[in-house]
Amino acid sequence: MTDTATNPIDAAKAQTPGRSLRFGTKAYLYTCLIIFAAVVVIPLVTTALGGFKTLGDLRGNAFGLPSTWMVSNYADILFSQRYWLQMGNSLLIAGLTVFLTLAFAAMAAFTFAHVKFFGSQFLLNYFLIGLMFPAATAILPLFIRIRDLGLLDTYWGVVLPQVAFGLGMSILLFRNYFRSLPTELFDAAFVDGAGYLRFFWHISLPLSRPIIATVGIISFVGSWNSYILPLIMLNSESKYPWPLGIMVYRGEFSTDWQLILAFITLTILPTVIVFFAAQKHIIAGLTAGAVK
Amino acid sequence: MTETVAAPGLSAGTALARPKVRRARIRGKWPVLVLFLPPALLLFTVFVILPMGEAAWYSFYNWNGYGLPTQWIGWKNYELIFRQGAFRNALVNNGLIILVSICIQVPLALWLATMVTKHIKGATFFRLIFFLPYVLADVAAGMIWRFVYDGEFGLVANIYHMMGLNAPFWLADKNAAFSAVLGVIVWKYFGFHMMLFIAGLQAIDKSVLEAADIDGATGWQKFRQVTLPLLGSTVRLSVFFAVIGSLQLFDMIMPLTGGGPSNSTQTLVTFLYSFGVMRMQVGFGSAVGVVLFVICVTLAFSYKRIFMKND
Amino acid sequence: MAGLELRNVAKNYGTVSVIEGINLSIEDGEFVALVGPSGCGKSTILRMIAGLEDISSGEVAIGNEVVNDLTPRERNIAMVFQSYALYPHMNVYRNMAFNLELAGKPKAEIDSRVRQAAQMLELEPLLDRKPSQLSGGQRQRVAMGRAVVRDPSVFLFDEPLSNLDAKLRVQMRSEIKALHKKVGVTSVYVTHDQVEAMTLADRVVVLNRGVIQQEGSPMELYRQPANLFVAGFIGSPAMNFFEATVTGNTARTAGGEVFTFEPGPKVADGQKVSVGIRPEHLQLGAYGIAGQVSFVEPTGGQTFVTVDVSGLPVVVTVNGEEVVTPGDSVNIMANPRQTYIFDGRTGERVSLN
Ligand SMILES: Nc1ncnc2c1ncn2[C@@H]1O[C@H](COP(=O)(O)OP(=O)(O)OP(=O)(O)O)[C@@H](O)[C@H]1O
Numbered sequence: 001m002t003d004t005a006t007n008p009i010d011a012a013k014a015q016t017p018g019r020s021l022r023f024g025t026k027a028y029l030y031t032c033l034i035i036f037a038a039v040v041v042i043p044l045v046t047t048a049l050g051g052f053k054t055l056g057d058l059r060g061n062a063f064g065l066p067s068t069w070m071v072s073n074y075a076d077i078l079f080s081q082r083y084w085l086q087m088g089n090s091l092l093i094a095g096l097t098v099f100l101t102l103a104f105a106a107m108a109a110f111t112f113a114h115v116k117f118f119g120s121q122f123l124l125n126y127f128l129i130g131l132m133f134p135a136a137t138a139i140l141p142l143f144i145r146i147r148d149l150g151l152l153d154t155y156w157g158v159v160l161p162q163v164a165f166g167l168g169m170s171i172l173l174f175r176n177y178f179r180s181l182p183t184e185l186f187d188a189a190f191v192d193g194a195g196y197l198r199f200f201w202h203i204s205l206p207l208s209r210p211i212i213a214t215v216g217i218i219s220f221v222g223s224w225n226s227y228i229l230p231l232i233m234l235n236s237e238s239k240y241p242w243p244l245g246i247m248v249y250r251g252e253f254s255t256d257w258q259l260i261l262a263f264i265t266l267t268i269l270p271t272v273i274v275f276f277a278a279q280k281h282i283i284a285g286l287t288a289g290a291v292k
Numbered sequence: 293m294t295e296t297v298a299a300p301g302l303s304a305g306t307a308l309a310r311p312k313v314r315r316a317r318i319r320g321k322w323p324v325l326v327l328f329l330p331p332a333l334l335l336f337t338v339f340v341i342l343p344m345g346e347a348a349w350y351s352f353y354n355w356n357g358y359g360l361p362t363q364w365i366g367w368k369n370y371e372l373i374f375r376q377g378a379f380r381n382a383l384v385n386n387g388l389i390i391l392v393s394i395c396i397q398v399p400l401a402l403w404l405a406t407m408v409t410k411h412i413k414g415a416t417f418f419r420l421i422f423f424l425p426y427v428l429a430d431v432a433a434g435m436i437w438r439f440v441y442d443g444e445f446g447l448v449a450n451i452y453h454m455m456g457l458n459a460p461f462w463l464a465d466k467n468a469a470f471s472a473v474l475g476v477i478v479w480k481y482f483g484f485h486m487m488l489f490i491a492g493l494q495a496i497d498k499s500v501l502e503a504a505d506i507d508g509a510t511g512w513q514k515f516r517q518v519t520l521p522l523l524g525s526t527v528r529l530s531v532f533f534a535v536i537g538s539l540q541l542f543d544m545i546m547p548l549t550g551g552g553p554s555n556s557t558q559t560l561v562t563f564l565y566s567f568g569v570m571r572m573q574v575g576f577g578s579a580v581g582v583v584l585f586v587i588c589v590t591l592a593f594s595y596k597r598i599f600m601k602n603d
Numbered sequence: 604m605a606g607l608e609l610r611n612v613a614k615n616y617g618t619v620s621v622i623e624g625i626n627l628s629i630e631d632g633e634f635v636a637l638v639g640p641s642g643c644g645k646s647t648i649l650r651m652i653a654g655l656e657d658i659s660s661g662e663v664a665i666g667n668e669v670v671n672d673l674t675p676r677e678r679n680i681a682m683v684f685q686s687y688a689l690y691p692h693m694n695v696y697r698n699m700a701f702n703l704e705l706a707g708k709p710k711a712e713i714d715s716r717v718r719q720a721a722q723m724l725e726l727e728p729l730l731d732r733k734p735s736q737l738s739g740g741q742r743q744r745v746a747m748g749r750a751v752v753r754d755p756s757v758f759l760f761d762e763p764l765s766n767l768d769a770k771l772r773v774q775m776r777s778e779i780k781a782l783h784k785k786v787g788v789t790s791v792y793v794t795h796d797q798v799e800a801m802t803l804a805d806r807v808v809v810l811n812r813g814v815i816q817q818e819g820s821p822m823e824l825y826r827q828p829a830n831l832f833v834a835g836f837i838g839s840p841a842m843n844f845f846e847a848t849v850t851g852n853t854a855r856t857a858g859g860e861v862f863t864f865e866p867g868p869k870v871a872d873g874q875k876v877s878v879g880i881r882p883e884h885l886q887l888g889a890y891g892i893a894g895q896v897s898f899v900e901p902t903g904g905q906t907f908v909t910v911d912v913s914g915l916p917v918v919v920t921v922n923g924e925e926v927v928t929p930g931d932s933v934n935i936m937a938n939p940r941q942t943y944i945f946d947g948r949t950g951e952r953v954s955l956n
């Protein structure tokens with residue numbers, strides 16, 4: 001967080017231990033942390049291992065290593081079309097959602113941040129209403145609207161409401177970021193004769209990489225994990241994103257836990273990998289919205 | 293990284309004092325308004341505001357969603373809602389979630405945050421582990437815990453078997469199911485609250501804590517008298533998110549229990565889904581939506597008014 | 604109240620050694636200033652005394668008791684932080700009372716002690732305010748008050764005045780001095796401002812790169828600097844230095860200027876040395892080393908004249924009444940008894956004075 005490379009080291013301010021902890025304190029800390037880490041990790045690890053077991057093995061030996069490694073559980077899923085199709089659907093829906101959210105939110109936020117016009121404050125507040133209630137409250141009218149627009153059972157039927165509900169937060173984050181950029185930039189650019197459009201494209205956007213990342217991560221994770229909207233808007237299994245797919249899969253193999261566990265593992269695997277690979281950005285992104 | 297991202301956000305409330313430059317002559321004011329505003333505005337109005345308004349309208353009809361709503365029934369849907377046992381369950385359950393969040397989850401998150409901000413090896417690793425459940429989809433988490441709780445193949449069952457006992461099916465027991473669900477909620481979300489607290493703890497001036505050391509405070513006194521008061525706004529924020537989160541809870545309940553057994557694990561949103569959407573009772577479901585909306589807005593507003601007015 | 608002793612105290616971060624075996628003994632009631640350039644380890648020493656930082660090796664003793672393993676709480680010290688470190692959520696009264704509350708003192712005693720301290724520091728009208736409602740100087744005073752209400756064995760100050768403006772700094776300086784006179788507690792005062800150290804302390808310890816260069820009364824350091832570092836560090840404007848070679852009791856620079864001095868026992872002919880003369884010990888006169896005035900800085904009572912001597916800038920302090928203008932050709936005269944000679948290799952002073 002604090003970048004020690006850029007700040008001078010000062011014993012009085014450094015984030016260093018100062019006084020090291022007593023052995024007892026350390027033992028206590030590690031004990032507690034390890035217990036809680038175990039509570040977090042054991043369900044995940046047993047899930048992943050469970051996917052390698054036989055059902056009988058699972059019944060008697062849910063915690064241990066598989067007595068025979070049933071790699072076929074995983075392999076069958078990996079070679080099935082359904083897994084890849086669901087992942088593809090999720091990716092497509094999330095990609096569209098992120099793209100539209102970024103584009104629309106950045107543009108709207110730009111006008112709120114820089115263009116003076118009558119009713120600007122009112123319009124901003126109008127968008128912020130969206131922060132106050134979850135999509136679920138209006139889910140039925142939303143369904144009817146999507147149906148009447150003929151978008152039922154299409155990707156757009158999921159994407160557009162998702163984008164719409166993400167706009168409030170995204171516009172707020174973008175606007176605050178734009179406003180925090182130094183004013184001199186604007187004055188200089190406008191003196192140079194740039195109009196708003198050019199300014200947006202050549203100055204605001206290139207400087208907004210951090211906030212684009214934040215908004216992008218928030219809306220991607222939201223869409224990737226979302227369940228209720230696709231559940232209501234999509235009918236054909238070929239369009240299902242993975243959270244829906246996982247439920248269908250469970251319905252089909254209701255007691256074949258080993259298969260379900262393998263399926264769960266494979267569906268959350270991308271999330272886990274990306275999380276550990278880009279943990280800093282993801283944690284920052286997901287908490288940035290909170291401490292707005 | 294957090295800093296650069298969060299910092300501009302922090303200035304949200306304190307509207308930046310910008311010099312009032314006359315920008316009348318800047319080119320392209322109208323084109324930019326006409327181009328930039330409508331997409332967001334249109335989308336937001338069509339898919340957020342109008343549906344909300346329509347929900348209020350439909351809620352006075354008995355309507356199955358086909359044709360036009362014609363059968364006006366006044367407040368009957370609302371009466372019906374409050375007469376439903378399942379709805380009362382949902383309300384109580386949402387209250388319980390909030391209670392557990394405040395009494396267990398937030399203190400737990402704070403406690404863990406104080407531990408992982410100490411200078412010990414592996415602190416970052418523990419943070420990651422604790423945050424991991426928050427990143428997973430609710431559906432996946434619900435699924436995993438359905439396995440954990442499974443009375444025949446699950447982890448709980450295995451523990452019972454090891455002790456030579458018959459394993460219970462907690463999720464199928466209407467007295468135990470919701471407690472089990474509460475456990476999953478804590479498991480899933482404490483990491484998020486922990487991250488909030490970590491940010492809060494790191495914002496505390498280290499030398500103030502050292503001053504407390506010098507003043508003779510023990511570890512607990514330091515926490516109680518210095519750290520905790522200085523974390524006030526973070527605690528309020530954390531509780532706020534717990535409240536809002538509880539009102540939205542749906543994805544995780546579905547794979548776990550779907551609201552059952554005998555509606556013992558309904559939340560407001562699962563209630564809306566099972567009784568409004570599943571049965572295509574558009575009027576009734578809309579009324580539930582309106583109730584949910586009113587609860588959200590009232591809670592959010594009053595909480596902000598009462599507890600967060602200085603934050 | 605108690606004395607304080609550091610025995611071979613060292614500190615290292617991993618392989619980086621920050622403090623290298625320091626020995627220092629401070630008497631009961633003494634006011635000692637630790638002074639040195641930024642990064643020399645002053646704060647580190649202070650924090651080791653306070654117990655905020657681990658001691659890598661050696662011992663710290665307060666009043667004959669080795670306190671290495673005691674927590675700050677158990678050491679009974681008071682500390683004034685550079686950033687003040689006031690509790691933002693407590694008012695001035697509670698900031699000062701906090702220690703006494705923790706110590707479980709009776710309410711009445713707390714109240715009387717806080718009020719007494721507040722009176723001493725003129726904080727009475729501010730007792731109900733939060734730190735955020737105070738000016739820098741007031742905060743500084745509260746930080747002092749927090750230390751004063753207690754009855755500590757040692758006072759520690761870590762650059763307590765560095766966040767104040769110049770005028771306030773001078774004022775607080777005298778208040779700290781008065782305070783020490785009144786309460787008479789053993790004090791260690793860290794600063795990088797040598798003027799502050801000289802005016803406040805009974806004894807000044809000059810530190811560089813984690814090593815004590817010299818300790819002594821302010822005038823000792825000024826009159827008999829042990830080495831080149833102390834000579835350059837103490838005194839303002841700083842001492843002028845010339846590279847030179849010794850012959851008998853004179854030192855000759857490459858440019859041909861000759862300085863006479865009083866040689867000590869360690870001086871040998873042909874030795875490479877640095878000649879050091881303070882600006883206030885140089886005079887402009889009719890004969891001596893020739894040079895040309897390059898610029899003039901009047902400060903009122905005194906004027907600092909920079910003279911170019913064979914390409915080397917030499918600062919001379921002259922009376923403010925004297926008229927000197929850039930471009931003037933002048934001669935500089937030095938007094939042999941105020942001419943310091945330092946060994947070119949070790950930096951140690953080898954002249955008698
Ligand atoms: N955590 C650390 N790791 C490595 N080196 C450190 C650490 N903390 C301090 N140092 C080093 O220790 C030395 C002494 O630091 P210290 O803060 O004591 O200096 P100081 O004399 O108080 O300086 P200043 O006048 O700037 O406050 C510095 O050279 C610094 O680089």
Ligand SMILES: [Mg+2]
Pocket residue numbers: 010011012645646647
């Ligand atoms: Mg320092």
